[in-house]
Amino acid sequence: MPVINFKYDELYKQLGKTLDNDELINILPMISSDVENYTDEEVKVEFFPNRPDYYSLEGIVRSLKGYLEIETGMPKYDVIKTENTMTVDEELENIRPYVATCMVKNVEITEEELVNIMEFQEHLHWVIGRDRKKVAIGIHDLDKVEAPFYYKAGNPKQDKFIPLDSTEELTLDEILEEHDKGKKYSKLLEDKEFYPLIVDAKGNIMSMPPIINSDLTKLTTQTKNLFIDVTGTDINAVTNALNIIASNMAEHEGAKIETMVVKYPYNDDIEYPQFDPQVIDVHTSLASEYIGIDLTAEKIVKTLEKTRFDAQIIDEETVRVTVPRYRIDILHEVDIIENIALGYGFNDLPAELPEFSTIANPDPKREFDKILEQVMIGLGFTEIKSLMLTSEEQHYTKLGHEIEPRRVTVAQPITQDRTMIRQSLVNSLLEFLQDNKHEELPQKIFEIGDVAYLDDDAEVKMRTVKKMAGAQISSNANLTTIKSYMESVVSNLGFKMILEDYDDSVFIMGRSAKFTVEAFDEKTPFTLEGYFGEVNPQVLTNFDLEYPTILFEITFIEK
Template identity: 50%
Template sequence: MPVITFKYQDLKDLGIDMEKDELIDTLPMMSSDIEDFDDEEIKVEFFPNRPDNLSVEGVARSFKGFIGQEVGLPKYEIAESGESVVVEDDVAEIRPYIAFAKIDDVDFTGDKLKYIMDFQENLHWVIGRDRKKVAIGIHNADVVKAPFKYIATPKQENSFVPLEKDTPMTPEEILTEHEKGKDYAHLIEDFDKYPLILDCDDNILSMPPIINGELTKIKEDTKNIIVDVTGTDERAVNQALNIICCSFAEVGGKIKTMEVKYSDKTVVSPDLTPQEINVHVDTANELIGGINLNAEEIRELLFKARFNAEILNDNELKVYVPAYRVDILHEVDVVENIAVQYRINSIEAELPDINTVAYENDWFKSESTIREVMVGLGFQEVMSLMLTNEESHYEFMKQAEQDHVQVARPITIDRTMIRTSLINSLMEFLEDNKHEDLPQKIFEIGDVLYMDETTENKIRPSKKLAGLICHSTANFTEIKSVVTSVVSNLGYSMEISDSENPTFIYGRAADLIGESENGSIEGFFGEISPEVITNFTLEYPVIAFEIEFLNRE
């Protein structure tokens, strides 16, 4: 999770004068965790759902509300810059969305330049999915002129000096020779053209999402800046810009809007219009539990959360949510903020008002049977997270990427999606335990999640069983024998057919289907491809199977 570091003096400079010990005791009460501290500075960890708190300015803003020093919706003055950026149609298939803003009278002296660079990278990770979804550029506005252009350029044209270099490079050279270019080349290298941002004199500001130009490099004496945010998700692009602009405004930066001109529309950014959500008193009291607040008390707590609120009647309030609070999606999210401001430690614990007798779910009885069968065959059970990442789940397994459930704000970059298969999790387990003696025989009974447009919430859960065996002579005959034993012991019939599953060696894999009184199964088994084995840095043959339980009763 993101950790930000700042000095106690930074908070004092922002208007918070509190003793160190009291500060350390109070910060965790506003949904944060103290990672480390000494006499001068403190490291604080925030969950990714609060990207607005990933800067010291954001922390100070929230903290002032929490202690009642400043309450209500922050007011940020916005002026028109009269400047614009023109978006060419060719860039649409690469990174189609862009948002621009000017901010005057900024201060980068002391540690502030380092802080903003760290803030930028944290946003790249939390909102941007490591720049895939959103990339942010911050430029010296005094060395370029509007109007700006957002274009797609051929690989060998429009050379410029990238950041921290002293010689011009073409876009293609940047992707193959520059350190940052090589790190992020995978984001755009499959396209025939690459995106660039230029000013009216064709000076190049940046090559998003890869690198800025040396021309617009930010220094301690920079006073006026341009912020660009590009990406593949328009909502996320605008959210990232709003968070950055509001952070600069907290320390005196003057926000100026810019026009983004597409071929079919013109958008003014940033748009800091507050979001409106209605909150009900009875809902808040019921969800939080152990409290009995009235509308006026809830209104006061919402002001401490840096919202504004109007009482509509005894049971309903209209809440105005600041544009930087991108985590607020529903009434429940506002209720969570009420609980935080009330101080969760002050909420009285209550036993749930439930009068019933529990009994074991039929499926869990079946799980016990499956577990007994697998243990009887010499396997050891592992339990892994449902969360994985696209690279491990698809690329490493040689599978084509399909629609899947993504994590909006992942805690770590290797946990960005919900799995649709169990095998890559087992391969990761083998990779982490390759120092152990062979043979290794592991299995997992777990849930997966599919996208399904026919269901109310657009997802469909399913239960699967997977097993892996790793040793020097593992082969198709062995895994077929294991699968046959598993299926027959669970009471299913089985039919097999040739498989073209790319995870396995061609000709050494099979698909299966089966039926029983309790439902049907389908799956596959075989010898894992050497390429897949190498992707997980393993050295010995691996055989595997996966069975999905369908229409179970």
């Protein structure tokens, strides 16, 4: 989950009130955060991915003002309508079709605030933008450019500008080939005839989304007025991201938001930001039932105002709630009820023992895992446990495999290394060895765990499969050793191993094999298959491993 660092002094300055540091540490969990660490000067706080409005200090302060009743109710922002426009080229419809933009003026930017803005932008890139694929954000110095603005289809070989962190003017193709950001995100513009550009009235290139901004409009401590652009492939995600950024930046004292109309050739014109609130009715009886206390409509209104909503009593059973647009986590009445509990105060809710108890029984699947564990421990292996989430780079690229298009991906990944659900346990073992390469050799580890595959016939369009994998790193690890381990495992499970040739980029060519099995007892309720071998030196290099490594993986198949 995204982690936000801030200094006490920065927070108290924006809050307009100084708290005892210990008091603040106790309050932060009450606004749905997890305090990871703190010192005498700063705090490190983790927030859930459903609250991207917390990913900058301004959002945290806004919530604290409500909790402490410094300011209550839905925030009101000074929004000024303008005639400024952003005109979109027709060629972008099938490249990166949507853009949302606005201006925020009279913003004070210190060195600390400059760092906070950059971190805020990158957190949103991950949580909403899926590493810029779905949404990319640019924040510029407005005073360096002139309206009107254009979202145009750029010529990769002819259009050129000086990108951030560069002193040389480069063509768009050169940026993708030579600039660090270009090389990292070039796949997002792969095979495109044109590349998106944001340009001002004088033809100055401000940004090449989703790759890099221009050096011309970079933010400094002298910047007072911001131009914000958000581009992407999903118009709702683009709109949500702009609303969050604009509202958080508008929390600065004296800041004013100015609108921009985006003119599409393939869509209706849209004025941004879109601050029209969402309205949801919440019912006192349901809130009382879910929270476990008797609530009146008046009490609900007060608690919701503390959590920065507006609320109006319709009758004693119904309260109409007005939800600000930066609260993209509010989807249903139950989300409002959660905020009622938060405004009431979790520590003030009565504690009760449950009225029922249960008696646990062993999970049959876990009983089978125990058998596998006993076999592997008997062979001198140590069990590890890793996360099911991994990344395409670790799971495919470092193993020399092409990225599998049919994989289970995370819709809104929180970090770059947790973007998909694994289909194999192999990379987890190699990552573990990489993290422990300073330990003595030999190291022998194994893991039993589930992997996931897309399955159109399954009710949830996904199925899980149990696998077991093991690895040994040592100076004398070789094919004979791993083959003997496999023969022992397979025979202990009641099978005879049948070997076949197997070539895979994970292994040294000619030093690996795959196998199927024959059961000694036809009534065995499962079968298995797998592979083993000596790991390719290039794969070892990819994982920073320096000694020979052998590994295996077994897939268990229910009959």
